[in-house]
Amino acid sequence: MATLPEVHRTVVDGVPVFWVDTPGRRLTARLLFGVGLADETLLTTGISHVIEHLTMRQVGEHPYAANASVGTFVTEFEVSSSPEVVTEHLAKVCRSLAELDLEPLDVERSVIRVEERHRDRGANPVVAWPLSMRYGARGPGLIASPHIAPSRADPTEVADWCRQWFHRANAALVLTGPLPDGLRLPMPDGEPVRRAPPTPLDWSAPGWREIEGGVIVAMFGPRSVALTTGVHVLERRLTKLLRQKLGVVYELSTATTAIPENQLAIGLGSDVENGEVDRMSAAVLYALDALCADGPNAEELAFVRAGFAEDVGSDDFVLYAAYDEAAAWLRGEVSGSAEHVSLLAGDVEAAEVAAAMTAARSTLILGLAEGHRARSLPELPHSPVPEVRGTAFRRRAFAFPARGSRLVLGAEGVTFVAGKAGGPTVTIRFADVVGVSTEPGPEGDGDELLGLRSGAGDSIPIRARDWRGGQAVVDAVRAHVPASLFFPAPEALRFFDAEDQE
Structure with a gap:
């Protein structure tokens, strides 16, 4: 019978170390810091990435396997080699963070911008869309945002961020073996991190809303073995139905995705052909509702348990077990160890799974490609924020917004209605503005376009010449929004592309 790996714990230089025994395998170390995109703001997205680049540049070339990355919740520096090499590499990383060399900042910012252009466009939508629906442009929702810090962060801002987050009180080490001789972690001291969880958006779910293509399901619920089991069963049922039976x-x-307050974000979907969107969405709702009503059968519960037992026997899971403990400790959250024990024991009843999935079903946001709708669900608004009352501005002829669009300026914010009646409506209150991008208009006439961006993840383009009396709206935005929130729009956030501006 499969058993969970034992995770040992000790401390080196004030840093907790979580290690598992993997005989016959090269030593792998992951130095984790409890900071990621979820800790940044719209204007500082990518600043941890900048620090990761500067650190690895300072570490220098190496013939062994080593890398670094920034995730939603954790930044990590990984190395695999002999114990002696691992020890030396970790010391280099720690010393580099303690005395970060900011001289090559401009070069590394340029490298990151090139990296952003050439990497796969955006995060996996099945991961990113549920997070952006729950949090907007704050916390974990920033996983879907282009990185702005590489274009604007100055040396002082980068140095301050490094001091705030990259220190021993916000670090943990994961090892695939006992501590090597002479291991030291010479990083600076710091204060333990205290973070308030971001407030979820209120969508009055369940419901559906339009997405760029395909079908995506977003649901949320308390992290539990019942909910995890339900997701596995739903995935298996839908695979049989959508692939093996319908072929769509x-x-x-x-x-x-484990998210703050011991919750789980669930994403499920496919970039299905447009002609199959309705069949897929109907199948998803049918399978989900059946699972909520009756729960899984005995064979399905046994299959989930057997699959998890297979995972437990892999080398990757052994490392994951220690990583999960370390990452949870850093974030002050619950690890998955208790859930893993229950999964392995099959300690869950069908009724528990049905109840967990029913609760998650109440949070359902179903994303459907343009032109499709879910008849059994209400359509959710484009924005969760109610419209403002105030002065309406009419669109000028040949303006950037579509015909029939209107703009309303109120004391507390701005509402934009795109196109004729029934078009997407977006409201941004001044108090919720997290950034205002600036870019030149396409005619090169100096009439700047402002991109008003909210914590809910919405944006409104505002250019004075597009509206009769539109300068009053521009003046109001500049009067109500701090100058520190204005920034030149990087390419990924521009409303006009380069060809428009020629």
């Missing part, structure tokens, strides 16, 4: 998908993508 090649692969069904599913993702579960």
Whole structure:
């Protein structure tokens, strides 16, 4: 019978170390810091990435396997080699963070911008869309945002961020073996991190809303073995139905993300052909409702348990077990160890799964490609913020917004209605503005376009010449929004592309 790996714990230089025994394998170390995109703001997105680049540049070339990355919740520096090499590499990383060399900042910012242009466009939508629906442009929702810090962060801001987050009180080490001789972690001291969880948006779910293409399901619920089991069963049922019976998908993508307050974000979907969107969405709702009503059968519960037992026997899971303990400790959250024990024991009843999935179903946001709708669900608004009352501005002829668009300026914010009646409506209150991008208009006439961006993840383009009396709206935005929130729009955030501006 499969058993969970034992995770040992000790301390080195004030840093907790979580290690597992993997005989016959090269030593792998992951130095984790409890900071990621979820700790940044719209204007500082990518600043941890800048620090990761500067640190690895300072560490220098190496013939062994080593890398670094920034995730939603954790930044990590990984190395695999002999114990002696691992010890030396970790010391270099710590010393580099303690005395970060900011001289090559401009070069590394340029490298990151090139990296952003050439990497796969955006995060996996099955992961990112549920997070952006729950949090907007704050916390974990920033996973879907282009990085702005590489274009604007100055040396002082980068140095301050490094001091705030990259220190021993916000670090943990994961090892695939006992501590090597002479291991030291010479990093600076710091204060333990205290963070308030971001407030979820209120969508009055369940409901559906339009997305760029395909079908995506977003649901949320308390992290539990019952909910995890339910997601596995739903994925299996839908794979049989959508691929093996209907033949409308090649692969069904599913993702579960542990989020603040011991919650789980669930994403499920496929970039299905437009002609199959309705059949897929109907199948998803049918399978989900059946699971909520009756729960899984005995064979399905046994299958989930057997699959998890297979995972537990892999080398990757052994490392994951220690990583999960370390990451949870850093974030002050609950690890998955208790859930893993229950999954392995099959300690869950069908009724518990049905109840967990029913609760998650009440949070359902179903994303459907343009032109499709879910008849059994209400359509959710484009924005969760109610419209403002105030002065309406009419669109000028040949303006950037579509015909029939209107703009309303109120004391507390701005509402934009795109196109004729029934078009998407977006409201941004001045108090919720997290950034205002600036870019030149396409005619090169100096009439700047402002991109008003909210914590809910919405944006409104505002250019004075597009509206009769529109300068009053521009003046109001500049009067109500601090100058520190204005920034030149990077390419990924521009409303006009380069060809428009020629």
